[in-house]
Amino acid sequence: GRPESYTGLRSGKFFWNDEARETLSDKAIKARAPQAGELEWISPAGTRRLVAVTTTPFFDMDGNLLGSITFWRDVTERRDQQRRIEEQNAVIAQAAERADGIAHHLAGASEHLLDRIDETTRGTDHQRGRIQETATAVEEMNASVLEVARNASDAARNAELTKQSAMNGQQVTAESVNAIMKVREQARKMSESLHKLGEQAQGVGRIMNLITDIADQTNLLALNAAIEAARAGEAGRGFAVVADEVRKLAEKTMDATKEVHAAVSGIQESAGVNIRLMESAGKEVELGADLVKNAGDALAAIVKVSVETADMVRSIATAAEQQSAASEEITQAVDAVNTIAGQTAQAMGELAGTSREVADVAAELREVIGSMSSGSGPKSLA
Structure with missing residues (x-):
């Protein structure tokens, strides 16, 4: 609608169509300090959006509170991307854990095989004698x-x-x-x-x-x-x-x-x-x-x-x-x-x-998996 149609409305009514809802703007005015947060907002069309809200009170030259300035920023795609990255990181972490187990098993099997080969070699030498x-x-x-x-x-x-x-x-x-x-x-x-x-x-x-x-x-x-x-x-x-x-x-x-x-x-x-x-x-x-x-x-x-x-x-x-x-x-x-x-x-x-x-390759694989695991954890976005 027209901007003058919204003059005098409370922020809860304006943003949420809820006169009694306390918004970050209300909190900033009460605290006389900036407020920030992320909120889930449903558009009139029924679409779910995630918005990053930042509100700051402002004053006149004499320090009297005049109101607050609020900035809404749509972070839906960013958060969805972050969620997908976190899910991928979880899959990578699981795969890295499984690969680490396989590499550990491979290293153990290689050591066991080396022991058996050494025994077989000694037996072969004895047999030749x-x-x-x-x-x-x-x-x-x-x-x-x-x-x-x-x-x-x-x-x-x-x-x-x-x-x-x-x-x-x-x-x-x-x-x-x-x-x-x-x-x-x-x-x-x-x-x-x-x-x-x-x-x-x-x-x-x-x-x-x-x-x-x-x-x-x-x-x-x-x-x-x-x-x-x-x-x-x-x-x-x-x-x-x-x-x-x-x-x-x-x-x-x-x-x-x-x-x-x-x-x-x-x-x-x-x-x-x-x-x-x-x-x-x-x-x-x-x-x-x-x-x-x-x-x-x-x-x-x-x-x-x-x-x-x-x-x-x-x-x-x-x-x-x-x-x-x-x-x-x-x-x-x-x-x-x-x-x-x-x-x-x-x-x-x-x-x-x-x-x-094979044992050397398994050790290198474990090192790679270890470095992969240490760098694949979910990271929060600023």
């Missing part, structure tokens, strides 16, 4: 297996010789039996035949001595093989069993040889008695025939045992060669594992460096 020890042990075992294979091959050749000698002795015994049968059928040539039998018995004794020597050598080889198997540990257990069986067979051979020696001695004694006592030649010849037959049976058993011994020793040699090949493959595998362990140790070192970089 143990792998090297294993490789050395495998090489030593391989050398022992090769030695066992060579000894087994030698034992196989000796067993073959034993078999051949036993077969020869068996043949000699068969010839002795035939000779005795001829002596029994030709009593008139008893003396000559008995001498021949004595000579043949001596030949059998020499053969038995040879068989005894061979059995001693077989027993010694079996003992050496058992020692080598014991050195080989778990891998040589089966070989030790076979070597023990070879030793037992050698002892049986020696026992059988002793029996043959006893039989040959009996033949020689019987031959001497028959030479001196021609009248009892028939009975003595029969006794000699039985003894020689027993000797043939013993030699047949020796042949059988010798064949089995040769087969078993050849099997031992083959198994030792196969074990040597397997040991070589183990050596190659251990070398490959050692290489992989070295690569793993190198990768652990690189990973440790990366983890330290």
